[in-house]
Amino acid sequence: MLRLYQLERTWGIPNLSHFCCKTETYLRMAGIEYEIKPTLPLSAPKGKLPYIEDDGKILGDSGFIVLYLKTKYNDLDKGLSEAELALSLAMQRLLEEHLF
């Protein structure tokens, strides 16, 4: 089963890290079976969380992970038009990299 390495749950919210939260949300929405392995960034291949282990592959960075999940399992964006895909990418860039 796919393993998701991320920060331990705290204060009853899914995750303090929005990158971890995003990755786990994608897994849940796409109906992919996974187990969580709480860990710290020091153990991660790129020094940052989340990362996954699937079929012997280790992959870091939530963007690359979602791309991998879309290709291998279930692409939740498959019904979107080009304009909707462009808008979603713009929103993603804004929220992930420029809002905090």
Ligand SMILES: N[C@@H](CCC(=O)N[C@@H](CS)C(=O)NCC(=O)O)C(=O)O
């Ligand atoms: N581009 C990465 C960013 C991941 C990231 O910044 N993770 C933070 C937690 S929110 C982290 O592990 N930081 C540890 C550090 O910077 O030393 C992704 O999308 O996964």
